[in-house]
Amino acid sequence: MVVYISINGVLRNIIQKFEYHYKDYFLETETTEDDYFEYDIKYPILNDDLHNSFNFQSEEEFNNFCYIEFPLELFGHAGLSYQTAVSDLNKVIYENKNVSFTLIGVDEFGKAKPSTFFFLSKNGFLGNNVKFITFDNIEKEWEQCDMWITDNKFILDKCPENKIPVKFNTKYNEHFTIENEINDLKKINELCLKFSEKNTTSM
Numbered sequence: 001m002v003v004y005i006s007i008n009g010v011l012r013n014i015i016q017k018f019e020y021h022y023k024d025y026f027l028e029t030e031t032t033e034d035d036y037f038e039y040d041i042k043y044p045i046l047n048d049d050l051h052n053s054f055n056f057q058s059e060e061e062f063n064n065f066c067y068i069e070f071p072l073e074l075f076g077h078a079g080l081s082y083q084t085a086v087s088d089l090n091k092v093i094y095e096n097k098n099v100s101f102t103l104i105g106v107d108e109f110g111k112a113k114p115s116t117f118f119f120l121s122k123n124g125f126l127g128n129n130v131k132f133i134t135f136d137n138i139e140k141e142w143e144q145c146d147m148w149i150t151d152n153k154f155i156l157d158k159c160p161e162n163k164i165p166v167k168f169n170t171k172y173n174e175h176f177t178i179e180n181e182i183n184d185l186k187k188i189n190e191l192c193l194k195f196s197e198k199n200t201t202s203m
Contacts, residue, residue: 002100002145009151010168011085017078022054023068047172048153067110075115086123089184093127096192102129
């Protein structure tokens with residue numbers, strides 16, 4: 001059994017850091033008369049597309065903010081989704097040696113990747129597999145796993161019929177629901193058992 005686990009949302013609360021640095025960089029600095037663009041945050045913040053919650057002048061400015069100006073702050077120093085997220089995951093991995101767990105980073109470019117490894121190292125992640133993909137390849141990646149645990153609606157919506165989508169609940173994705181939802185990673189044990197029993201029955 002192959003289980004994908006998205007890093008953002010499930011392990012890492014990157015939106016909290018994003019909001020903090022956006023406010024500091026764009027909203028709390030002095031502006032000049034030449035500044036004509038209105039930077040703004042739209043609440044409630046949703047995780048489906050940060051462009052919908054944070055105003056940027058262009059995709060280039062967004063990318064510069066994420067991957068050039070603040071990659072370590074956003075991807076490296078972000079807090080955990082909840083206090084024991086990584087320790088819970090380490091325990092689940094240890095107790096399910098027959099399951100292949102892979103952490104998934106989506107659209108992490110430039111210095112975001114080493115910053116993510118810093119985040120995982122700093123928090124004591126003990127797993128073996130970390131993979132970086134782009135949103136363009138979500139459907140293809142679903143072919144490589146049996147279950148995907150994520151907070152992202154786009155990823156969950158792309159799930160094929162023979163796979164198991166699992167929504168990890170956060171305050172940023174309360175706007176939608178699905179059949180399988182969890183609030184902490186200890187629940188993965190129940191999901192793996194449920195999937196195994198389902199496969200055994202079908203065989």
